[in-house]
Amino acid sequence: MRPPNPEFLRHAILLATRNVETNSGGPFGAVIVRDGQIIAEAVNTVTAQLDPTAHAEVNAIRKAAQALGTFSLAGCQLYSSCEPCPMCLAAMYWARLDVLYYGASAADAASAGFDDAFIYEELQKDNAERKFPATQLLGVEAWASFAAWIASTSKVKY
Numbered sequence: 001m002r003p004p005n006p007e008f009l010r011h012a013i014l015l016a017t018r019n020v021e022t023n024s025g026g027p028f029g030a031v032i033v034r035d036g037q038i039i040a041e042a043v044n045t046v047t048a049q050l051d052p053t054a055h056a057e058v059n060a061i062r063k064a065a066q067a068l069g070t071f072s073l074a075g076c077q078l079y080s081s082c083e084p085c086p087m088c089l090a091a092m093y094w095a096r097l098d099v100l101y102y103g104a105s106a107a108d109a110a111s112a113g114f115d116d117a118f119i120y121e122e123l124q125k126d127n128a129e130r131k132f133p134a135t136q137l138l139g140v141e142a143w144a145s146f147a148a149w150i151a152s153t154s155k156v157k158y
Helices: 006-021 056-068 086-095 106-111 117-123 139-151
Strands: 029-034 037-043 076-082 099-104
Touching (some): 006 056, 006 076, 056 076, 056 086, 076 086, 076 106
Antiparallel strands (some): 029 037
């Protein structure tokens, strides 16, 4: 794996700053790099797209996967202007990125009004103790989807 290149992080930070200056969205930017080349870059577009999942890192992952024609971003690095939220971090794991480099910390984000600490706290709790109620229904019926997956000879494992 290549050593980190601060210029890619500076680019992500510049994207984040420009996003704020143009009133396009939140102060977050992300760049995905493979073999020393930028594969995708993105900014936070939550308010512009009315999409609560449109964080810079998720947007960059989507763009990189499309650009590379694969759902696996193994061999890629993600440079983010800020330490990722739990959703973005989970997306990075699912994308199989090699490494994350980030600028501002989660504490910095919290100071600016973007505090994800409550989500990390909620994830540590049992379902019954969480503020967001979650109740399992139709578990046996829902298993049919997994049975079909297990039996499928044409599935693409991920």
